[in-house]
Amino acid sequence: MDFSWLPQPRFVPIPRAFHSLEKDGPFERCVQCDAELLTSGRPYLIERVFRGTEPIIEYALCESCVEKAQQELSQESKEAVAKYLAEHVDFAARLERLNEVAGVEDEDLDAESWFDHCAVSGQSAAHTRERQIAAWCQGSQMRIDHALPLMLAGPALEELQEVLSEKTRGWMNDFVSDNFGMPPEFCDQPDIRPILL
Numbered sequence: 001m002d003f004s005w006l007p008q009p010r011f012v013p014i015p016r017a018f019h020s021l022e023k024d025g026p027f028e029r030c031v032q033c034d035a036e037l038l039t040s041g042r043p044y045l046i047e048r049v050f051r052g053t054e055p056i057i058e059y060a061l062c063e064s065c066v067e068k069a070q071q072e073l074s075q076e077s078k079e080a081v082a083k084y085l086a087e088h089v090d091f092a093a094r095l096e097r098l099n100e101v102a103g104v105e106d107e108d109l110d111a112e113s114w115f116d117h118c119a120v121s122g123q124s125a126a127h128t129r130e131r132q133i134a135a136w137c138q139g140s141q142m143r144i145d146h147a148l149p150l151m152l153a154g155p156a157l158e159e160l161q162e163v164l165s166e167k168t169r170g171w172m173n174d175f176v177s178d179n180f181g182m183p184p185e186f187c188d189q190p191d192i193r194p195i196l197l
Contacts, residue, residue, distance in 0.1 A: 018046045018135055042138070045061045045135070123155075
């Protein structure tokens with residue numbers, strides 16, 4: 001499939017919203033394989049889950065571990081999540097916005113405006129009880145394209161949880177439990193699953 005018509009992604013310094021609370025700075029290693037991220041040149045995904053203003057889960061996952069994780073998700077879930085996002089996120093508007101900022105200097109680009117409102121409901125991050133943000137990064141730079149960075153807030157997270165298969169929910173609960181030491185009953189809460197894998 002030819003995607004050459006898509007505008008080129010932008011790269012900007014990773015905003016503080018995507019820094020690790022534990023490290024008090026950028027994520028340095030993959031949570032799964034412990035690969036070094038900042039100087040290796042490998043792309044990686046950052047996801048942070050907030051309750052109020054506090055991050056309750058945060059991690060970086062290198063591209064190869066993201067690919068392995070996606071193989072664990074059921075095909076049914078992957079299709080359902082893709083369908084939900086296609087129906088509820090205005091990717092055409094995001095593409096148009098990316099075209100509009102094509103000539104803007106990186107230092108003048110407001111990177112946080114790409115994830116300060118829920119991509120589904122439009123709800124402001126400041127007015128959400130639960131939210132998740134995700135971004136693709138490389139080295140010390142965050143990629144801005146038509147899909148990410150992205151923020152999803154409470155109701156959208158709950159709706160997305162509803163379309164996941166039991167197999168996928170089980171894998172996500174295991175991921176949270178294995179990597180963050182949370183008990184199963186805590187993992188059953190929809191606002192703490194890493195649904196943006």
